[in-house]
Amino acid sequence: MAEGFKHFKKQEKETLERFIELNSLWILDINLEDYLSEGAEQKVYLKDGKHVIKLNDSIYYNSWIDYFNNLLLNNFFFPDTAYNLLGFFKNEDIIYAVVEQPFVKATEPTDLEVVKKFMLVNGFLNTKNNDYYNPDLGIILEDLHDENVLTENGILQFIDTVFYIKDNFYEN
Incomplete structure (x- = not known):
């Protein structure tokens, strides 16, 4: 089963890369010096005082479709922190979705x-x-x-x- 999954992800990556190329969706000007933090699934960069840029390689998901569904569901349930898919970035043969999200500054601990x-x-x-x-x-x-x-x-x-x-x- 793991072999089938790897084969699917490889085919999906190839298809996604073709789509990105055909539609000129590569983002080439990410300032990696504006790094803020990262979790297991994404790297976060400060864009300006109002937004962050997140790079996500869909590692938590079985497919890119699952990741895109995640973005849509987040935007439906939590419009104040909606994601805007800007395009894609490639680094060391890894494709990342590039999303913009409003910057949130915690003013108190979350209960x-x-x-x-x-x-x-x-x-x-x-x-x-x-x-x-x-x-x-x-x-x-x-x-x-x-x-x-x-x-x-x-x-x-x-x-x-x-x-x-x-x-x-x-x-x-």
Whole structure:
């Protein structure tokens, strides 16, 4: 099964590269000196005082389609921290999606119990730790710890979401 997955990812990468080339979607002018931080899935750069640029290689996802679905779901559920897909960047043979997102400055620590209550009111059940599931929609939302959900002036800001959709998502 792992071999089939690697083969799929390789084919998908080749197809994505052709698409990027045909549509002139390469971003060539990222200032890597404006580095802020990174997590397992993305590198974050300061763009200006109002936005950050994130490079994501879709490592958390089975496919780029899953990653793009994540962007769409984030933008639907959390429009204040919506992603804008700018294009793609390639470094050391790794393709990264380049997204822009509003810069959020935490003004107070995030209370994870408040996050849990917010998620419950919106139909998401806490499955374990900082992971949630909406059984009505077939959506999983993971990794909502206090570095991915910031509190700015008393308002929760979801800056680093990891959405997955269940197989039955399109049936709902």
